[in-house]
Amino acid sequence: MTEIPGLILAGGLARRMGGGDKSLLMLGGKPVLDHVIARLAPQVGPIALNANGDPARFASYGLPVLADPLPDYPGPLAGVLAGLNWAAEQGASHIVTVAADTPFFPADLVERLQKAAAEQGVQLALAGTPDPKRGIARQPTFGLWPVALRHDLHDALAGGLRKIVLWTDQHNAATAVFEFDRIDPFFNLNTPEDMLAAQDMIGAGA
Numbered sequence: 001m002t003e004i005p006g007l008i009l010a011g012g013l014a015r016r017m018g019g020g021d022k023s024l025l026m027l028g029g030k031p032v033l034d035h036v037i038a039r040l041a042p043q044v045g046p047i048a049l050n051a052n053g054d055p056a057r058f059a060s061y062g063l064p065v066l067a068d069p070l071p072d073y074p075g076p077l078a079g080v081l082a083g084l085n086w087a088a089e090q091g092a093s094h095i096v097t098v099a100a101d102t103p104f105f106p107a108d109l110v111e112r113l114q115k116a117a118a119e120q121g122v123q124l125a126l127a128g129t130p131d132p133k134r135g136i137a138r139q140p141t142f143g144l145w146p147v148a149l150r151h152d153l154h155d156a157l158a159g160g161l162r163k164i165v166l167w168t169d170q171h172n173a174a175t176a177v178f179e180f181d182r183i184d185p186f187f188n189l190n191t192p193e194d195m196l197a198a199q200d201m202i203g204a205g206a
Helices: 032-043 055-061 076-089 109-119 147-158 164-170 192-203
Strands: 006-009 047-050 094-099 125-131 135-146 174-177
Touching: 006 032, 006 076, 032 047, 032 055, 032 094, 032 109, 047 076, 076 094, 076 135, 076 147, 076 164, 094 109, 109 125, 109 135, 109 174, 125 164, 135 147, 135 164, 135 174
Parallel strands: 006 047, 006 094, 125 174
Antiparallel strands: 094 135, 125 135
16 A cells, blocks of 8 residues: 555634634543544554644644645645645645544545545545435545645635535546445544544444
8 A cells, every 4th residue: 555644734713612723622531633543543653633823832743734725714625735735845646534523534544535636637636435315325524535636726816715515526537436234434523422433433333
């Protein structure tokens, strides 16, 4: 597998959790971010963290902390752009992104994203899960992103675009569909109730 850089998106404001960093909340005896890194590290090469504010709060992880390159918290796409700019400096062709509040994402995420992109002859791919109403529910913070599109993304953000799938649809993004039986691998932590549910998932071996 290509040693593709990985980016953890932690730039959200966590309003429903009362503010602060969801990724630093304790889950199963360690911060949520520890779970995310443990899942991502075997799948990628270098890892960076997209987060705004004082980077010192993540100093113990020894990871590059990339702030949004545009002001006023324009959303996850700004974090993707930060990661693409970082990867460009390393000469990488792509990055893979994951969300910092989703501790159970698939252990074969990167491989499956790369396979979906290759099979559909494109450079960009998002994760998705089956949905009884929509057919496929895309998970847009989990994606394979080409560095070559970073200038296009910057221009789109500067022009006011915020919704990820509006931009990815413009570039014919592939979808890697992840079936699941019991636990949604893209279950994310938005509320205190979600934290309790995640604790139960860990107890069930997620």
